[in-house]
Amino acid sequence: MHVGRQTWLFKNKPVIISTGTVVGPDEGEGPLADTFDYVHEDLDMQEKSWEKAERKLLEQATQAAVQKSTIQENQINYFVGGDLMNQIISNTFAARKMGLPYIGVFGACSTSMESLAIASLLVDTGNAEYVMAGTCSHNCTAEKQFRYPTEYGSQKPPYAQFTVTGAGAAIVAATGDGPRVIAATIGKIMDFGLTDPFNMGAAMAPAAVDTIQAHLADLNRTPSDYDLIVTGDLASVGLPIARDLFKENGLSLEGTVFNDCGLMVFDLETQAVQAGGSGCGCSAVVTYGHILQRMQKGELKRVMIAATGALLSPLSYQQGESIPCIAHAVTLEMEG
Amino acid sequence: MHVGRQTWLFKNKPVIISTGTVVGPDEGEGPLADTFDYVHEDLDMQEKSWEKAERKLLEQATQAAVQKSTIQENQINYFVGGDLMNQIISNTFAARKMGLPYIGVFGACSTSMESLAIASLLVDTGNAEYVMAGTCSHNCTAEKQFRYPTEYGSQKPPYAQFTVTGAGAAIVAATGDGPRVIAATIGKIMDFGLTDPFNMGAAMAPAAVDTIQAHLADLNRTPSDYDLIVTGDLASVGLPIARDLFKENGLSLEGTVFNDCGLMVFDLETQAVQAGGSGCGCSAVVTYGHILQRMQKGELKRVMIAATGALLSPLSYQQGESIPCIAHAVTLEMEG
Numbered sequence: 001m002h003v004g005r006q007t008w009l010f011k012n013k014p015v016i017i018s019t020g021t022v023v024g025p026d027e028g029e030g031p032l033a034d035t036f037d038y039v040h041e042d043l044d045m046q047e048k049s050w051e052k053a054e055r056k057l058l059e060q061a062t063q064a065a066v067q068k069s070t071i072q073e074n075q076i077n078y079f080v081g082g083d084l085m086n087q088i089i090s091n092t093f094a095a096r097k098m099g100l101p102y103i104g105v106f107g108a109c110s111t112s113m114e115s116l117a118i119a120s121l122l123v124d125t126g127n128a129e130y131v132m133a134g135t136c137s138h139n140c141t142a143e144k145q146f147r148y149p150t151e152y153g154s155q156k157p158p159y160a161q162f163t164v165t166g167a168g169a170a171i172v173a174a175t176g177d178g179p180r181v182i183a184a185t186i187g188k189i190m191d192f193g194l195t196d197p198f199n200m201g202a203a204m205a206p207a208a209v210d211t212i213q214a215h216l217a218d219l220n221r222t223p224s225d226y227d228l229i230v231t232g233d234l235a236s237v238g239l240p241i242a243r244d245l246f247k248e249n250g251l252s253l254e255g256t257v258f259n260d261c262g263l264m265v266f267d268l269e270t271q272a273v274q275a276g277g278s279g280c281g282c283s284a285v286v287t288y289g290h291i292l293q294r295m296q297k298g299e300l301k302r303v304m305i306a307a308t309g310a311l312l313s314p315l316s317y318q319q320g321e322s323i324p325c326i327a328h329a330v331t332l333e334m335e336g
Numbered sequence: 337m338h339v340g341r342q343t344w345l346f347k348n349k350p351v352i353i354s355t356g357t358v359v360g361p362d363e364g365e366g367p368l369a370d371t372f373d374y375v376h377e378d379l380d381m382q383e384k385s386w387e388k389a390e391r392k393l394l395e396q397a398t399q400a401a402v403q404k405s406t407i408q409e410n411q412i413n414y415f416v417g418g419d420l421m422n423q424i425i426s427n428t429f430a431a432r433k434m435g436l437p438y439i440g441v442f443g444a445c446s447t448s449m450e451s452l453a454i455a456s457l458l459v460d461t462g463n464a465e466y467v468m469a470g471t472c473s474h475n476c477t478a479e480k481q482f483r484y485p486t487e488y489g490s491q492k493p494p495y496a497q498f499t500v501t502g503a504g505a506a507i508v509a510a511t512g513d514g515p516r517v518i519a520a521t522i523g524k525i526m527d528f529g530l531t532d533p534f535n536m537g538a539a540m541a542p543a544a545v546d547t548i549q550a551h552l553a554d555l556n557r558t559p560s561d562y563d564l565i566v567t568g569d570l571a572s573v574g575l576p577i578a579r580d581l582f583k584e585n586g587l588s589l590e591g592t593v594f595n596d597c598g599l600m601v602f603d604l605e606t607q608a609v610q611a612g613g614s615g616c617g618c619s620a621v622v623t624y625g626h627i628l629q630r631m632q633k634g635e636l637k638r639v640m641i642a643a644t645g646a647l648l649s650p651l652s653y654q655q656g657e658s659i660p661c662i663a664h665a666v667t668l669e670m671e672g
C-alpha cells in the first residue's frame with residue numbers, strides 16, 4: 001500500500017526468515033565479530049583477485065542464508081541484489097551461480113535497503129513467495145575502483161571511511177518466524193554541492209535525514225516510536241551532521257537510540273578505519289547479523305535502518321560533478 | 337499476481353500514458369527517424385563531455401514524456417532507471433534534476449524492460465499512482481568505457497554491435513489511454529561460456545530464448561498469440577541463433593513477426609553499424625517510439641519485448657570471466 005509521498009506500507013508484513021553474513025578479517029576483529037556467520041582470515045579468501053573474493057563473500061552469504069532456513073534454494077523466486085562494482089558484477093556472478101531470476105539494482109551503499117525493500121514488496125504483493133536480497137563490498141575492490149591503486153598505500157584524511165569487507169543476504173517470505181518488514185521509503189537524491197569523494201559522511205547526511213523524516217511522516221510516527229534508528233554509513237563525521245539537521249528541523253531524538261552501522265562495525269579507538277565503516281556490505285552485515293539477532297532476542301522491537309549511498313562515479317568526480325546522495329529506509333518489527 | 341515460475345501478471349493492466357524518445361544523429365538517419373520526439377544533429381549536444389550529453393538525452397526524454405502527458409512531473413511517485421555507465425550516473429544525475437524518489441536498477445541493455453517491469457509492478461499493486469521508467473545510452477560513452485578510447489578509431493569485427501545514442505522514458509499510470517502492460521518476466525542469467533565482448537548477440541541469444549519461453553509458458557501462450565515479438569538487442573548475429581534455438585526447442589514462430597530492436601533502428605545496408613544496434617537506449621527508443629505508435633494506430637494489438645543484457649564489465653572480461661547474459665520480457669496490449 002502506498003502511503004504518503006514515497007513509502008510502501010507492507011500490509012502482509014513479510015518475514016525475514018533467514019540471513020547470512022560473511023566478513024573479512026578487520027570486521028572479524030571488530031565489536032560485532034561474534035554476530036557473523038563466517039569470518040575470513042585474510043582478504044584474498046583463496047581467490048586470484050579481490051573481485052573474485054568479493055563475489056565469494058556474497059555466494060557464501062547467500063548459501064548461509066539458505067542453509068539456516070527451512071527452504072531449498074530453488075524455492076526462491078527472485079534474487080534482488082547489487083554492489084559497488086562497475087556493472088554490479090559481484091551480484092551478477094553470484095546470481096549466475098544461484099540460477100534464480102535476477103533483479104539487479106544499484107544504490108551504492110544504500111543497495112542493502114533498496115534490495116530489501118524491493119524483495120519485501122514482491123512478497124507483500126503476492127508477486128513472489130520467497131525472495132533473496134543480497135549485497136556485498138570488499139575494501140580492496142572499492143579502493144582500487146574508486147580511489148587509488150591499493151599498492152600505492154596512499155594516505156587518507158581522518159574523515160575518510162573504510163569500506164567494509166563483507167556480504168549480507170536475507171530471505172524474505174510471506175509467512176514464518178522472524179523480524180517483519182513493515183514499511184520502506186524510497187529516497188530522493190540530495191546533493192548540496194560537496195565534491196570531496198573522501199568526505200562521504202557529510203555528503204550523505206542530508207539524504208539520511210530527508211528519508212528518515214519522510215519515513216516517519218508517511219507512517220505518522222516519531223523517533224520515540226523506535227527502539228533504534230540506524231543510518232548506514234555516515235560514520236563519525238556524518239552522524240553528528242545528521243543529528244544537527246534533525247535538531248534544526250525540530251525533530252527530537254530523545255528516547256531513541258540513533259546510531260550508524262559504520263560506527264557499530266568497527267572499534268574506532270583501536271582499529272585504523274578513519275571515520276568508520278562504509279560500503280554496501282556494512283549496513284547489510286550489521287543489519288542481518290547484530291540488529292536482527294537483538295530483535296530475535298527481544299531486545300529491540302522496532303528498528304529503522306536508513307542505508308545511505310553516495311552515487312558518484314570516479315568519472316563524474318573527474319568531470320567536476322558534486323556527489324549525489326540517497327538513502328532508502330526500512331522499518332523492521334519483532335512481534336511478541 | 338505471480339504466475340508460473342518468474343512472471344508477474346498485472347491484473348490492473350497499468351497504462352503507458354506517455355513516452356519520450358530522444359536520439360543522436362545516426363539514429364536520426366535510420367528507418368525510424370520519424371518516430372522519435374527529438375533528433376540531435378551531433379554527438380556532443382552542446383555539452384562538454386559525452387557523459388553529460390548522455391545525461392542530457394535522458395533528461396530531455398523524461399521532459400518530453402511529461403510534456404506529452406496530462407500530468408505534472410511532481411505527480412510522479414518514483415523514477416526507475418539505469419544505464420550502462422559505471423554507477424549508472426546518467427540516470428542518477430537525471431533523477432537529481434527531477435527530484436523524484438529514485439530506484440536505480442541495472443541490467444545492461446535489458447534495463448529498459450527491467451525498469452518498465454518494476455514501474456508497472458508499483459502501479460499495478462497500488463504502491464504508486466504514476467511511475468516513470470527511463471534508460472539511455474550513448475555510442476561514445478559506451479565505446480570509451482567498454483572498449484577502446486574512441487580516438488583510437490580501432491576497427492571492429494563485422495559481428496560487433498553499434499551502441500545506440502538515445503534515451504527513452506515512459507510514464508506508467510493506473511488509468512488512462514494507451515498501451516497496457518499485461519505481464520513481465522524477470523530473466524535468469526544464462527552463460528554458455530562465450531568470452532568475446534564484441535560478440536554480444538551470440539552471447540545474449542540463449543537468454544532471450546529462455547525468457548521468451550518462460551514468459552509464454554507462464555502465461556500459457558504461444559508465439560502465434562502475438563503480433564510482434566522483439567528482442568533487444570541481438571542484431572544480425574544473435575537473432576538467427578535465437579531462431580535456431582526456438583526451432584530446436586520445438587517452438588514455432590509461424591504467424592508471428594519475430595524481430596530485433598537492433599535491426600529495426602538502423603539500416604544495415606546503408607549505415608556503418610556492423611551487426612546492428614545495441615545499448616540500453618536501443619530497445620527503449622524503438623519500443624517507446626515506433627512500437628507504441630504502431631499499437632496506438634491499431635496496427636499491433638499484442639507485443640512482447642524481450643530486452644537482453646550482457647552483464648559483463650571490462651574488469652570481469654580482463655579477469656577471464658565469460659559473459660553472463662539476461663533478458664527481461666514485457667507484454668503490451670492495445671485494447672479496442
